Amino acid sequence: MAALLLVFELIGTVAFAVSGAMTGLKKGMDLFGVSILGISCAVGGGIIRDLLLGITPPTTFLHPIYAAVAAVTALAVFLPPVRARVSATNRIFELLLLVMDSVGLGVFTVIGISTAASAGQSGNVFLMAFVGVITGVGGGVLRDVLAGNTPYIFIKHIYAVASLAGALPCAVLWNYIPHYALMLVSAALVITIRFLAAHYRWSLPK
Amino acid sequence: MAALLLVFELIGTVAFAVSGAMTGLKKGMDLFGVSILGISCAVGGGIIRDLLLGITPPTTFLHPIYAAVAAVTALAVFLPPVRARVSATNRIFELLLLVMDSVGLGVFTVIGISTAASAGQSGNVFLMAFVGVITGVGGGVLRDVLAGNTPYIFIKHIYAVASLAGALPCAVLWNYIPHYALMLVSAALVITIRFLAAHYRWSLPK
């Protein structure tokens, strides 16, 4: 379980670091700006989650691995061959970014729920789902506020809704289904809904 | 006392949910964006307050009633007949929004002070007043930062000043006057100052 969580968290970290770094590139930021946005997006959701649950210092501060992975990922995105494709708005690249962002959203949503349960809140379905969604979307909101963009959650219609759609069953079924399987299925649900919504341009009433 | 606090908090929640939802409508957001802004504005001040006082998880996360009331309120604002009036910038509607926002500001300011006192800080006047003002204006600041607007507190001149004008006497007199009466009078003071300032366009030196 612990090993699975670590793998999950590293995948989400890489995914969101790519997303944050690419946002920095699109804004014409220098190496440091790109790194800060990559790291903020990757660890921001987890820091907010830990503060809400009273876990201080936040886990990110105790385990350099997450910030280090995010920094290396951001540097890789900054390399000239990668940058060139970003500016060319290559289609495959756009698709890759969508996949990464969806994976990060799904992974961090279920990790948020798992962390809330470990913090003694496994009997509180509402809290677990709420914390899950905030963990899932928090990094992206921090990224957008820092970069001066309107947060993604207000523009990409089915974004927080996708997180919520996975968070609710995960929180409700937490005490009845093995966590390992439940987290995998719930994360997959978030990723699928987010991906389909982006591909078929689903949207909510306006 | 507890029942009064609950009624107060629900009034403030509805008031700020309306204010957040209307900000979303004016930005042309979809149903989900409007809901998120409504909920953020309604519960944001309380979450910041609890984090500052070391109350984790924040009360909002333990009692779904507040987020639920905010969500239902935001949905109601989103209904076509309501929306139509918002876009027409109906005068009565503008007035109602001003009233709601003033009520929310006054109510959350005194609830912030009451929460700080309950958290063992009743001997610290400065802290109580500071926490009161942050609780009062916090939800609106979160709403504006998320929506990409310049925070209201920098534009509406007598806003945080009104909150402070009610917070100071409330914090100073906390240990000398029955809390029930003190909170009512202090909240009324905030609401009156805010309302008169908006109506007569009072402003500070520029």
Add this chain to the structure above:
Amino acid sequence: MAALLLVFELIGTVAFAVSGAMTGLKKGMDLFGVSILGISCAVGGGIIRDLLLGITPPTTFLHPIYAAVAAVTALAVFLPPVRARVSATNRIFELLLLVMDSVGLGVFTVIGISTAASAGQSGNVFLMAFVGVITGVGGGVLRDVLAGNTPYIFIKHIYAVASLAGALPCAVLWNYIPHYALMLVSAALVITIRFLAAHYRWSLPK
């Protein structure tokens, strides 16, 4: 040691209050807006630091001296003779602002590390450096997000990098060198790098 820390923190508070207040003036804000930005910038980094370390209520809330010094400083900046020079973008004034901002960055970076060590984290180099940088740049980021500007750390190239350059040796050597000397040298390092980078327009690859 305690007296030195107090002097340090007051210097940083004045420096950042000036920087926040001048940002407000440049945005054409009124007296209250200028005060809020000055106070937010001066105490914001410390509040974020304390929340991350689990120190609640944050020190700023227990000792009114910091917010009071920041408020008086902001008021002084708002006085007509001062304001006139700000709008004239007087060269000496620009230089003074740069000096103040560099001093605040250096001072808050080492105070962040010292606070983390006092909170029982002196064995965790990564955490101390991370908290130091966040304390150093946090107030400025809060100022810029509230004012609706792109955060300074993304524009002034060697800014967070300067903080990090002082934070790393300070955190690594914390258990081996007297704190008094280490903090002075580390803060001086941050200030020097920041100042030279601004003067000679050093920048990172773009």
